[in-house]
Amino acid sequence: MKKNPEDRFLRDLLRGIPAGRDLVVGPGDDCAVVRVPGASEVLLLKTDCIVEDVHFLRSHDPARVGWKALARTISDVAAMGGRPGQALITLFTPSDLPAGYWKKFYSGLNRAATRFEVGIAGGEISRSPGGMAVSIALTGHVAARHLVLRSGGKPGHRLFVTGRLGGSIAGHHLDFVPRVAEARWLVENFRPSAMMDLSDGLGSDLPRLASASKCGFAIDPGQLPIRPGCTRDQALTDGEDYELLFACAPSKERVLRRNWVVMFPDTPLTMIGELNETFRSPRNWPGGWDHFG
Amino acid sequence: MKKNPEDRFLRDLLRGIPAGRDLVVGPGDDCAVVRVPGASEVLLLKTDCIVEDVHFLRSHDPARVGWKALARTISDVAAMGGRPGQALITLFTPSDLPAGYWKKFYSGLNRAATRFEVGIAGGEISRSPGGMAVSIALTGHVAARHLVLRSGGKPGHRLFVTGRLGGSIAGHHLDFVPRVAEARWLVENFRPSAMMDLSDGLGSDLPRLASASKCGFAIDPGQLPIRPGCTRDQALTDGEDYELLFACAPSKERVLRRNWVVMFPDTPLTMIGELNETFRSPRNWPGGWDHFG
Numbered sequence: 001m002k003k004n005p006e007d008r009f010l011r012d013l014l015r016g017i018p019a020g021r022d023l024v025v026g027p028g029d030d031c032a033v034v035r036v037p038g039a040s041e042v043l044l045l046k047t048d049c050i051v052e053d054v055h056f057l058r059s060h061d062p063a064r065v066g067w068k069a070l071a072r073t074i075s076d077v078a079a080m081g082g083r084p085g086q087a088l089i090t091l092f093t094p095s096d097l098p099a100g101y102w103k104k105f106y107s108g109l110n111r112a113a114t115r116f117e118v119g120i121a122g123g124e125i126s127r128s129p130g131g132m133a134v135s136i137a138l139t140g141h142v143a144a145r146h147l148v149l150r151s152g153g154k155p156g157h158r159l160f161v162t163g164r165l166g167g168s169i170a171g172h173h174l175d176f177v178p179r180v181a182e183a184r185w186l187v188e189n190f191r192p193s194a195m196m197d198l199s200d201g202l203g204s205d206l207p208r209l210a211s212a213s214k215c216g217f218a219i220d221p222g223q224l225p226i227r228p229g230c231t232r233d234q235a236l237t238d239g240e241d242y243e244l245l246f247a248c249a250p251s252k253e254r255v256l257r258r259n260w261v262v263m264f265p266d267t268p269l270t271m272i273g274e275l276n277e278t279f280r281s282p283r284n285w286p287g288g289w290d291h292f293g
Numbered sequence: 294m295k296k297n298p299e300d301r302f303l304r305d306l307l308r309g310i311p312a313g314r315d316l317v318v319g320p321g322d323d324c325a326v327v328r329v330p331g332a333s334e335v336l337l338l339k340t341d342c343i344v345e346d347v348h349f350l351r352s353h354d355p356a357r358v359g360w361k362a363l364a365r366t367i368s369d370v371a372a373m374g375g376r377p378g379q380a381l382i383t384l385f386t387p388s389d390l391p392a393g394y395w396k397k398f399y400s401g402l403n404r405a406a407t408r409f410e411v412g413i414a415g416g417e418i419s420r421s422p423g424g425m426a427v428s429i430a431l432t433g434h435v436a437a438r439h440l441v442l443r444s445g446g447k448p449g450h451r452l453f454v455t456g457r458l459g460g461s462i463a464g465h466h467l468d469f470v471p472r473v474a475e476a477r478w479l480v481e482n483f484r485p486s487a488m489m490d491l492s493d494g495l496g497s498d499l500p501r502l503a504s505a506s507k508c509g510f511a512i513d514p515g516q517l518p519i520r521p522g523c524t525r526d527q528a529l530t531d532g533e534d535y536e537l538l539f540a541c542a543p544s545k546e547r548v549l550r551r552n553w554v555v556m557f558p559d560t561p562l563t564m565i566g567e568l569n570e571t572f573r574s575p576r577n578w579p580g581g582w583d584h585f586g
Contacts, residue, residue: 012396023412027414032414034379034412034414036329037333038331038332043432045379045414045432046381048417049383051421051422053422088430090340119327121325122319122324129345129346130421133426135340135383135428
């Protein structure tokens with residue numbers, strides 16, 4: 001089965017690159033984690049970009065594109081259990097862009113910043129000879145004892161997803177609400193052993209979490225929380241769900257489920273399967289990954 | 294006289310955007326400055342991008358482009374008196390890019406990271422329908438008492454420039470060495486009242502420092518440290534010098550000059566003029582700026 005080619009390309013590029021003294025977690029998780037001397041919390045760092053005709057179209061409402069641009073990075077900070085901090089925004093702007101585009105874009109970005117208490121610390125604008133692009137760097141903070149990585153899962157730990165999967169292209173990919181509150185509640189009360197956000201689809205992302213945790217996994221396909229109107233395949237491969245995927249010790253399952261419905265009655269929490277010792281994806285898993293491949 | 298249109302555009306975009314509780318200095322200085330609860334140092338944040346055919350050409354040596362990409366952000370951290378920390382690298386890659394380009398690019402970036410002790414905390418690669426672009430976010434650290442902004446200059450303070458100005462396009466713009474050591478020595482021993490790095494040329498950048506300090510300025514054109522073979526106009530407007538421009542109380546001038554030549558014998562330090570109370574650029578200043586314009 002294939003590995004994700006982008007994952008491998010980045011890993012190859014970064015081989016031999018100095019990591020720096022204070023880097024706790026480097027490339028490969030949702031955020032980098034940096035130790036700050038004297039501080040009680042670790043610093044989370046995330047960069048993310050969206051490119052015209054790859055992640056969005058010029059015909060999309062610029063305000064929704066602005067919301068999405070920032071919300072993607074907030075989702076990554078949430079996936080480590082963190083609170084978002086300060087954002088740096090870089091705009092690549094083609095000469096034929098209608099006047100007012102970026103003001104509308106910022107109105108949406110501003111809404112996301114206000115809602116999730118993100119400060120806009122700075123920005124840059126560059127001419128783009130091609131299409132539009134936006135690059136955002138976001139800091140975050142989390143107490144070291146609440147930090148959750150992708151790599152802490154253990155065989156037998158239950159796998160959960162929030163919300164519903166698939167069909168994001170119909171609109172969810174522009175309007176999703178990052179799971180900051182849910183993730184904070186999880187890390188403070190149930191300490192998942194591994195967590196990430198679903199950006200490329202469960203098919204690609206679950207093997208990443210399992211691989212980082214040195215586990216395999218088994219899923220009950222009948223249990224997938226499929227968005228109404230979508231197929232199982234869409235739920236696995238569409239991507240841009242921005243839901244949480246996490247692993248949790250089986251002993252916590254009962255109380256977790258019971259308290260979740262009290263805290264987040266409008267958001268489904270679904271146990272979809274568990275990690276195991278096979279260290280590979282099940283046969284015919286759509287996203288690939290095989291340790292021995 | 295004209296204001297810098299990019300400065301104004303960014304300021305308009307960011308009007309009304311939430312700054313966040315911990316933001317000490319927001320957009321408009323070389324870096325943003327963020328308070329970190331419990332930490333003895335403040336956090337510096339900088340984002341910067343380079344775009345093919347705007348900041349570099351495909352025919353340039355990719356390793357030198359990689360050096361430049363990271364060194365630009367290091368220069369901004371130095372301009373606040375800081376030490377660089379962790380970098381996040383985003384690559385926008387067109388489909389026709391020769392295989393191996395990014396490996397060569399990273400070899401140069403890696404050299405800069407090693408020399409200035411920058412950790413590479415993460416990165417991202419996105420397809421680009423246009424040309425290449427690179428966006429880098431860099432953290433930095435500086436003790437609050439050593440932090441120097443653009444805005445602390447006072448009338449009568451002497452203006453100094455390191456190195457020589459102009460003609461960067463002949464090669465300096467790809468090979469410059471960020472003035473980290475010089476800036477650290479300055480803030481620890483002479484505490485400049487205002488400082489920035491010269492990226493757009495003294496003509497544009499000096500008015501920014503003066504404006505932030507609510508001063509005007511007077512320059513002795515005969516004193517400009519012009520790179521051999523360049524005109525005075527080139528020294529003012531070529532840009533990409535990546536030298537330090539700083540203001541310092543006149544009482545410190547004599548000892549500063551004497552100790553500088555001992556510490557940095559190969560790097561000229563030139564007193565080019567001083568800040569004054571006019572709150573505008575001198576007549577015919579090439580970079581513009583007039584508070585009343």
